Amino acid sequence: MLVFQLAIILLASKIAGDVSVRLGQPSVLGKLLIGIVLGPSVLGLVHDTEILEELSQIGVILLMFIAGLETDIDEFKRTGKASSFVGIGGIILPLLVGYGSGILLNLSSIESWFLGLLLSATSVSISVQALKEMNRLKSREGATILGAAVIDDVVVIIALAFLMSMAGGDVHLGAMILKKVIFFAGAILIGWKIVPFILKRFAPLRVTEAVISAALIICFMYAYLAEYAGVAAIIGAYIAGVAISVTSYKHEVFEKVETISYSIFVPVFFTSIGVSAQFSGIAENIGLIVSLSIVAILTKLVGASLGAKVSGFGWRSSLGIGAAMVSRGEVALIISAIGLESNLLSQDLFAVIVVVVLITTIVTPPMMKWLFTKQGQVKSNA
Template sequence: MEHNVALLAIVAGGFVFAAIFGYLADRLRLPPLVGYLVAGVMIGSSTPGFVADSALASQLAEIGVILLMFGVGLHFSAADLLAVGGVAIPGAILQIAVATLLGIGLTELWGWSIGAGLVFGLSLAVASTVVLLKALEERNLINASSGRVAVGWLIVEDLAMVLALVLLPAFAGVLGGHAEAEAGGNAAVAITIAITLLKVAAFAVLAIFLGPKVVPWILTRVARTGSRELFTLSVLAIALGIAFGAAEIFGVSFALGAFFAGVVMSESNLSHRAAADSLPLQNAFSVLFFVSVGMLFDPSILVREPLAVVGALALIILGKSISAFILVLLLRYPMGMGLIVGAGLAQIGEFSFILAGLGSSLGLLPQEGQDLILAAAILSITLNPLVFMAAEKLLPVMPTLLPFVPSGYGKRKRDILSRELERIRAQRDERDRRHQLEMEHLVETFPMFAGVDEHSQEELLLLFRPKSADPGDRVIRVGDRGDGMYFISSGAVQVQLEDDEIELGAGSFFGEMALLSGARRTADVVAVDFCQFLVLERRDFNMFMSRHPQLRAAVSTMAEQRRERNASRQQRSQSLEAK
């Protein structure tokens, strides 16, 4: 039987070649991603030997981008976006305009049309979020104010590119290409813009207001099942489902949809668990992203158009970096932040390829333009670590190079931003700390749970149903069907046996006998103080205990001991009555 092994070939070939060349790059003291790019070139159609399916590779790479952006969203709340908006929004918009104008000016020298120049400039204006995140992670800058600004800056760039992708077909005819549909004049363009903005706004409203209510609820329900596989599957389903739905329904990119899915999920107490479960897949598929970029590269462009490649690369590394640095200074933020943001923007990636492909299909961008964009992407991604190193070297000497910039310039606005981000981070940490304290309190109050792992303790907190009782309330009645096992968090109860009474305080439990035996309740339980209980209902009790037989055995042993003590008391009572 014949099998189509193209998918298996790209996954196996991509990982094998990436592992080999990534290791070689590390031995040469280069970033591993350089090795991943080389691996893509080696298995691409432009080099002899094994050739993988580039179309499949690009789809797998899209999954990597989705998962990576989802991971960013898990650690980047909506409050973070609002906090950095003052610098990220105007900075990103102005930087896109400057880079696009530089691109148009460069293509004018080559004799291209204005439409080709616009597509070329836009393609070089937007940086790769994947590359930026890798660079920030290596330097522990993800949580720094400059790192947060850089990520927010690229999110704004991505939103702007979504708008550009929608509007480009509407203007294609005017710019010298062929429109996908008949032109309807200015009114049609205005309607297109309005519809696009409404779609993006509708998605943002749903993500911000409805998402935090629905997604954490779904995660909690799934986590209560106790199945780690089902929880991981649900996390991936939410990430990929929201990303796909955002693209199909609202016209938002997969990456942005996944980012907002992560932002929504970050509001859940289970966000740290979701991040840990999705991290291995993020790492694996992000490798395939770089491999797929390398597969698209045609090395012959370096020989055919060396000056054009150098010009495009100079625009990306020098033009974008310098313009971003100047814009950060004009917005009255410090030079250090400007250098980090500038270095982060000194590369291009996934949106550049999408724009170039659309421009080519609309007859705006020649094939040579696509090849130049791919060559510039490969080289800029490879050189980006060196740009970051140069930025770090430049920081101490910047006061000498720019003596007109006063000492401490931008410090006030940076400090305000840092305090705001720190406040947001502290709120998130406080939420996580309270969650951790709940688990610690659970073990301290009920030492029997010390033997189960952290995930199981977390699951217990989700399974428990809180219940309270005032003094004199009858919590359990004789003859009732066993509905759950009660754990006393605070207060005390009195177990009223036929011939005796037993008082139980905080840290004790009751109601387990009926659950284990399936019989009716054999005693009344009355609150003698203001009580708080954690109730494990019958179904949850059976499910949890089945996964932790050692805990069930311990509960059974304690129940048997209680049963024997109760029988012994009853016998003594009967003996006394007989005498």
């Protein structure tokens, strides 16, 4: 059954991606939409199984690892201030408006803050693919978006720990913050001193693809340790990619990992997002879904764009950066699941949030395409 589903996913995602590009949109949009068609909601050819979910997780980890490999460290350093403004701007507005929305929905104060925090989350895995397709991943905007994603993840997770401790959950705020500090300090130190040593030690081994295997070991260990520390696994994978990007093995690792990733794992990740969509009960909550989707899109777009503008970007670039931060992706879904388990989200509101997250994910690539393409036209006409 799994091999059949993989064959269907790979065939459909490649064709859908090609059709999307021919229609002037990023290929990732077609891959997301075809997942909905293949899934239980439409054709029922592919089901959201545990194995498929694990393959999807590998796909998003490898996607962010590749983004790290392509990161220009000097550009990343130069955009530190801009990333901070974008990350914080993209948190404050969704947090406040989300809280207000919760109050209007007659949620308690703590539930309303949780909703605001949920809407503050971001996941740039989809945006990374759109940036790659537009050759903007290595640009100043691309570096700012990736830096802002790291800041967003750290701030939101720490705020979540604080909120859960207030809600009476079994969360030790000091311990959680300490774990994150230790992770980032250790990740940077290991990336600086130990990662190059490991690659050099593996390179002479008389086995096939020793360097690539070493790089993947580093990637997966970083992802695991990040998740263990309460940081998203994709952030750990991204940092691992950055660590390898400053070594002499960068190009060899990039070329072969990209081949492995885009042959099977990344298409599974994009398609599985659509496959996992559940549309039962949407009709009863369509008004709420539309309202929260508008709030989710506009607050992140405006908040992050204002942060980019304050840090010195032009309006078109600022809006493009804001659009890239709109997708909530797997980060918001994880937080939603925590809310459901802790009774901070009702079952009905959880189902609504899942659809809202899917909508933010689907609208992000075409928004980025339109804004960044327009920016390119303005530059070329100047």
